[in-house]
Amino acid sequence: MELPPGVSLMGLLLLLLLVGQGPSKIHSASIENKLTQQPQEVLQALKNFAFPCKPKKLGLSKPSKSVHSLTPSDIKLVAAIGNLGTPPASGKVTVKKTQSIKNEPQHVCMEAMTALSDIIRHFNPSVLMPTCSPGKSGAAHNMVEDLWMQAKQLVRHLKENPQLDFKKDWKLITVFFSNTSQCHLCPSTQQKRHLIRSMEKMCEILDYLHQEVPKAFVNLVDLSEVLAMSHQHQTGLSPAPELCNCSEETTKLSKAVMQWSYQEAWEGLLASIKFNKHESFTVVFQPFFYEVEPPSERSTPQDPRTLALGIWNNMMKPVGHKDELIDAVERKTNCPSQESPYLFTYRNSNYQTKQLKPVAKLQVREGTEFSCSDKKPSNTVPTTVHRLRPADIKVIAAMGDSLTAGNGAGSKPGNVVDVLTQYRGLSWSVGGDENIRTVTTLANILREFNPSLKGFSVGIGKENTAEASFNQAVAGAKAEGLVTQAQRLVSLMKADPTINFQEDWKIITVFIGGNDLCASCNDLVHYSPQNFTDNIRKALDILHAEVPRAFVNMVEVIEIIGLRELYKETQVNCPRLILRNLCPCVLKFEDDSAEFAALVERNREYQKRTEELINSRRYDTRDDFTVVLQPFFENVAVPRTPEGLPDNSFFAPDCFHFSGKTHARSAVALWRNMLEPVGHKTRQYDFENKIPILCPNQTLQFLSTYKNSNQDYGTWTLCKDRAPSASPPTSVHALRPADIKVVAALGDSLTAGNGIGSQEGDLSDISTQYRGLSYG
Template sequence: MWVCFPPLDFTCAELMVLFNPELISHLSEETNLYTSQPIQHSTLVDQAKKLSLYLQNSQAPNVNRDWKLVLLFVQLDQFCACEDQQVSSIIAAVVKEVDKALQLLHSRLKRTIVSVALWDGEHDTMQSKSGQCLETNSEGELRLLRAVLTQSLQESLDELLVQKHWYSDRKDFTVTLQDIPFITDPSFIARGKHLTESEALQHKDKLLVQMWTNLLQVTVAQYEPEDNGKIFTLPCPSEERPYLRTEGNSPSYHHSNSSPLLEPFTGTDMPCEDLSPSPSTPTSVHKLRPGDVKVVAAVGDSLTAGNGIASRPSDILDVLRQYRGLSWSIGGDENLTSVTTLPNILKYFSQNLTGYSVDTGQQDTPQAFLNQAVAGAKSHDVPTQVRALVERMKNDSRINFESDWKVITFFIGGNDLCEHCYNSLRYSTENYVRNVRESLDYLHKEVPRALVNLVEPLQITQLREMHKDPSLKCPTWLVKIMCPCVILPKSNSEALQMLEDLNRSYQRALHELVESGRYDTRSDFTVVIQPFFRDIIFPRLPDGHPDRSFFSADCFHVSQKAQTMMARSLWNNMHQ
């Protein structure tokens, strides 16, 4: 017998019929995978009760002796959290409900395998609920929030099954968890548009293959479905692995068993002997010493906002936390002996330095100060950031806006590259450099006595290395949502070459903008290209595997170890 709840418009039962023509499939008409109208669902516990009653009243012979496969879908579109503080309570409530439903099924059903899976549900509902958060969160922040919530819930359900021993105190009952959530196609998320009818059908087929693959025993090599235009090739049970997957016959990786990384040394010694400022405050930016700098500031995306810098490898939810005090170019937590950032270096030279961010929080909090970076930001978001930055500078009593020398670090472009393949015009080199130019023009017009560090976008294809090696156990499905145009292209493909070309084009365009002399019309203002991300060497362990310690729990954001290297590189380049 084949049962799923909430019921979906899948045809996986048709596959099961190929192996057992006497299969009985119970699918109510409560909902549909691509329904155009939001539907209020009963709770999982209520559905479990209805299912057990249905089976008890079934006219099918031998219902108690027949083996049953139950799919339990946890629908993500029913949950909405606008702030990371709400996420933990939401996840706890969902896990509690799933536990109750599984306990009920365990008490009433015999000869049953329950397969639990996360599903992002009706897209209209998902978008309308996200709309409730738009006033306080950017599009990028919402995407990160939802992706991390999904991964955290996946890990929490895994922990539940481990604690409950997969409800396998009887030989005729067990529970498994689908390895990957059933999520909306990354292109749909990136474009922010509805799937067409043909796209929806193709996406449904992909989800079907995913479900079927995860129901079977794990193969030695990770199965990748072949898409030959209209036909997907399905995996088959083998003579060596003929069974449906259970923890008993295919033990899986559990995130709770991951070994914590050793705390990296993130402090730096100060070898400089001459820490003195200029004898008198310089009037030319070209004669600026480190000790002359009084104010630091920064704009950018999550790498500057500080998402997940201090997160433990096992704490995916903490990636939502913005560790602004640890941010490479603008953080000011502790001191250089323990936290390497540009401000902590400059504090040795300028004891009255201000502007740096401390602790955690979003860009509008007092502790963010002049760190106005926003998670998920793209180049078209930066003009808003620089206006907010200048406003804060002008209105803060700690800053003498006219006479204090300022160092502003400008780093943007990674998220543009992550989505370029879904809107090549919006994320073209011309539009990218236009957005940067508008932001720099505003700073040039409004801010006296400033040196702007314009950091080139990193060579982003290096991120793919983290998602080629399955031994790293990275949540690749999550990064496909966050950065689809980098992760999805196949090796040596035209799409990958287009990404690499665009990445280089962004870097060249910034160089040309600065070399044009556009920002050298005053002696007290300049923009300096910082090219240290142009040709990075991906960090590897002695055995050749990627070094995950440079990344946060999501294998997308970087750890404090990487931020330390970024701060040192910025400082070194400022002296070359």
């Protein structure tokens, strides 16, 4: 069955959100012949629906005595109530797309509930025709009152229904509601109080149903996200929900975290109160609407079965595991198993109530021993970036996204909401909390060489706080946001009286791309590898034009597909709703799908194009500036526990951001890359093993650039047989290379190494004897 052209699932759901005029009525086949009012194509679709479940194989015969062992075959009636939306401010609805569908919420609700009843009918052929009671008013101040009215009408109808044994028959009731202010998305104390009041009012209505309706399984469904999406995509069917006046900007991360927190609040409340303690009544929060994808121009028209299947599929999933995206195209159907033939409740899911009250923050730290002996700067301030010692660096800065902002780096395990906190002092590339022995960061490594280093971030806060200093990373940023960051960074540096902008040597680390990959499947052109690299180029061009004496680390975009291992492993405690919202393009496709293969290739192309940009020598046009690619994130394996599971101790509580431990080990990996010669840098890093800090030496005395890496003269031996003779040879004619224990040379200035390491045009350095570079 297909709806008329242009009618999508979103449009259909939003019809459900509209409110009719006049008194609200209970709609069911026993009162009005709704079947005659439904389009014949809907009925035909329900008849032809290929239902994959095999009820007979379950072998169920005795009716359940407990709601916690309730099976689909026990259900006698399906019903729905709810405040499903807000009317347009003008009071008018003109939507050409839905000409063939009656603009009545009761009608659409009945279609969805009929579809759900049809599913139940496969298990119980005697299920009654459904009952639907949409509200008459969507005004915010009337919502609770309207829902109370509907609940009372439903109870009265159930008691008066001659086909229903009110006390003995099991009822499946869905309660739709919408938090039209969406205040649960605002991470503030005021909004939390508003949320608690709203939940208390809803619980009063649920308590009424509990008192009045025996033998009932109640689904509690929040439609707030559907309302928000309807406005975003301008369906014209419903106005936007009223947004809270949040004291802070509502970012994608904060929205995802607060949605998860909101869901967890409901789960914890419903699991702990009396609804879960009785045998004849329960309420289960069904959160699937949070993940309904916005309609696209190419999306297939949908019908009410998608809504019905969404409710059904969630009832078939244990509480705590209702996190799969509703696929409106494929319409996958979950079936009860012989091991779990029942509808899932908090009790039979063995759901563990999570701690909802704020927990004390635990500052996660991982220090490193520092044993480098040569910490001296150059005898004179270098005039070239190619002879830069670590101790010559006086300023440090960084640009990027939340991984550089430090989101969740200091969060206590399990404290998901705290991932919104930006622990900039722990940031791997620029954080400066405490010292290297307690907090490992690139800044703290450099402070061992130069204790008066400037620019590192401390404590917590956003990029516009004093504590952020030159850490201008913005949580949620994509490559296109780097230009703004570069401009702000340059302005801050020029205005800072504690540094000498023209004379001080600076380290600037740029790391971006994770958010681009996470969104790339939604707009392949916008997030193409070419556009990604162009955005990086524009930002680096600003630094190149504006910042003197700078060594720029361009850290290659991380190999992101390892995130899938955390998401898929159910034995690892991760908030999958947050992961799915933050990075859908990495997580929603099957391993063998063309879309996933394209993502892997796009990830590689991001890396390849970035390297090509740096290797073009675009940023090596003057002697006091360079950009060096640092590729240690190119191949990343997810760390594992001794049991072989993904080790989430390397991640913040949201399983997306870095934990303090990963920040520390990323800092060591970056530092190692900075000393390794160009062309021979580590491209794969094992985060499971804590490695020591690499120290500069006679071979690696400068930060490596393309010019000082001597890549044109060095040779990496590929010889496998390097063993000495079994016993010291007695003849020079039997001498092996490994037998040689002493080397020496005689000669003139060519052997002494005069001028080998001198810079082009530096005639005064010709007398320097670079004997360590001598051919002999």
